[in-house]
Structures are given as C-alpha cells and as structure tokens.
Amino acid sequence: MTANQADVRRYRPRTSVFWWVHRRSYLLFVLRELSCVFVAWFVVYLVLLVAAAHRGSDSYQQFLEWSSRPWMVVLNLVALAFVVLHAITWFTLAPKAMVVRLQGRPLPARMVAGGHFAAWAVASAVVAWIVLGGW
C-alpha cells in the first residue's frame, strides 16, 4: 500500500535556488524584485534623518557626519542604483498596467510611459528646489 502511494506521488521538478543567474533577463528580473529591500532601507534612512533633525542642531550635524562615512556612502550609492532601477522598470511597465483613453482611443504606450517619466522629473526638481532652499 505504502509503496503504491509512493508511486503515485506528484512529480515535482527540483529547481535550483540560483536559476536566475544564467540568463540576463532573469537576472534583471531578480534585481528588480530585490530593489524593494533598498526601498525599505531608504525609508529607514529617511526616518533617521527626520528624527535627527527633530532632536536638534547637534544631532542633525551628527547625522550628516555619520552619513559621510565611506561605508555609508557606498551603501547609499548601491541603494541609489537599485531605486533608480526600480523607478525605470516601474515607469516602463506603467503602460501595461494602465490604459489611458483619450476621446475613446487608447493613448500609445510610449506616451503613457513618457508621462510617468515627466512626472518623475518634475517631482525630483520640486524636491531638490525645496531641499536646496528655494522655499
């Protein structure tokens, strides 16, 4: 009986944990999915910055010194590369998730993606302007 049951077990092919290193498109897919870890790191870093600023001028200066340590700069450069990858892949995929119709006709995918990239540029410019003292 038990031997019989073993015989009819479902076939489950084993996949290597490293299935994604062999092809460029798979690697890019996994890197894109991994970008979320750096989005989470960005939130942690941002909240630490706000907390330091709220604690006072000395604490803010300490944060700035901490942020300029070499390993922090390296970590943030890697994180920046990943969030840029996230932004580019996200906005490139936007037309697939969102069909915009104008007077009944679907807007070309290139225009939907272009609109998202334009919004990214405007948002970045506004943030830079506020942070650098324009406001």
Added chain:
Amino acid sequence: MAKRSSSEAVAWLLFSAGGVVSALLAPILLLLFGVIFPLGVLAPPEHAHMEAVLRHPLTQVVLLGLCVLSLLHWAHRFRYALHEGLQLKRLRAPINLLCYGGAIAGSLWAAVVVFG
C-alpha cells in the same frame, strides 16, 4: 476564497501605490542626502531650513504617506521574493508576519518621528 482574493487585491493596490511614490521620490532624496551632501558636492541645508520644511503640515503628510506606502510596497514584493524566489512556500505564515508586521511597525515608527 473570496475573502483571500479581495485582501490580495488590496495588498496589490497598496504595493502599486507604494511603487509609484517610491519611484517618484526615493531616487532624488537618496541622491541628495545619501550621496551629494555626504560627498560635499553641495552644502547640506541648514538645520533651521530643514526644520522649517519638516514641520510644515504638507511635508509631514507627504513624508508619512511616502514611508507607509513604500514599506507596504517592500512587504508585498519581498514576500513574493521569499515565497517564489527562494522557494520558502512552507514558511508562509512567518514570512507574512515578518513582511506585513515589519511594514506596520515601521509605519508606526515613521508616524511617531514625523509628527513628533
């Protein structure tokens, strides 16, 4: 089943909203505060200016929204990465707890700091 699929839809919607706000705002903020100011390319803003910006109600709402949605984006994507990518399907419950619990804890921390 119906309940599960509707909560999945909400999770996906929040993942998607988090994907948009983090894509719009994370690169410039990391570029400025993670690279440009630390390397001394530009002088960082004075503390008084930072506080004026950070204490503005609009900034507080935007920052909290950015933090909460970005964390939910992380939670949803990371959950799938662990389930599917590393084939840890048996650990569904602890992974969900780690991801969504982490996102909720992080959101509360962000709220306390931003409005504190």
